[in-house]
Amino acid sequence: xxxxxxxxxxxxLKTGQSMTLQCAQDMNHNSMYWYRQDPGMGLRLIYxxxxxxxxxxxxxPNGYNVSRLNKREFSxxxxxxxxxxxxxxxxxxxxxxxxxxxxxxxxxxxTVT
Amino acid sequence: xxxxxxxxxxxxxQEGEDFTTxxxxxxxxxxxxxxxxxxxxxxxxxxxxxxxxxxxxxxxxTFQFGEAKKNxxxxxxxxxxxxxxxxxxxxVSNFGNEKLTFGTGTRLTIIP
Numbered sequence: 001x002x003x004x005x006x007x008x009x010x011x012x013l014k015t016g017q018s019m020t021l022q023c024a025q026d027m028n029h030n031s032m033y034w035y036r037q038d039p040g041m042g043l044r045l046i047y048x049x050x051x052x053x054x055x056x057x058x059x060x061p062n063g064y065n066v067s068r069l070n071k072r073e074f075s076x077x078x079x080x081x082x083x084x085x086x087x088x089x090x091x092x093x094x095x096x097x098x099x100x101x102x103x104x105x106x107x108x109x110x111t112v113t
Numbered sequence: 114x115x116x117x118x119x120x121x122x123x124x125x126x127q128e129g130e131d132f133t134t135x136x137x138x139x140x141x142x143x144x145x146x147x148x149x150x151x152x153x154x155x156x157x158x159x160x161x162x163x164x165x166x167x168x169x170x171x172x173x174x175t176f177q178f179g180e181a182k183k184n185x186x187x188x189x190x191x192x193x194x195x196x197x198x199x200x201x202x203x204x205v206s207n208f209g210n211e212k213l214t215f216g217t218g219t220r221l222t223i224i225p
Contacts, residue, residue, distance in 0.1 A: 043201065104156050
């Protein structure tokens with residue numbers, strides 16, 4: 001079991017460029033999440049998906065889009081990157097009604113110049 | 114929206130000293146979780162508290178959920194270098210709502 005995997009691990013973008021962060025889980029979880037982590041601000045929820053085919057906004061969705069491609073995969077897209085989106089991005093998954101615990105991927109460190 | 118305050122932001126302790134981090138919410142919580150993130154790593158689940166006044170222990174770690182379900186604490190007895198990292202509380206406001214609201218975290222450093 002790989003758990004939750006994320007690609008890429010590191011990325012540098014120029015302002016205005018676009019990119020997609022990929023996330024996959026092999027635990028057959030229904031719920032998946034995207035967070036960003038900035039110094040002193042903890043983890044903030046960008047988008048989440050309670051089940052395949054559904055997505056909902058979190059606390060900081062502006063500038064991002066998501067796709068729940070299937071039960072395993074949940075991608076995060078930055079259409080026009082801005083320096084304010086420099087952050088560490090974590091994907092997580094959970095089977096909420098089973099054990100509540102969220103399992104996190106290793107993270108993607110994104111720098112926008 | 115839901116806000117969860119966590120204090121202190123940083124804590125430096127000598128190895129062997131105790132450590133406590135506190136988590137406070139302005140609203141009543143359904144349950145609360147605690148996560149640990151090692152430097153350069155990702156958050157890892159430690160525990161979930163559900164009942165009012167609940168106390169759970171994991172070796173040197175003691176977790177408490179307040180009677181009013183608005184606050185929680187994590188206490189580490191006799192810290193070791195392996196305890197280094199950032200500890201986050203994460204609150205669930207409504208049962209059945211799978212969204213977590215994370216506290217800002219307490220970064221623990223150990224002076225050997």
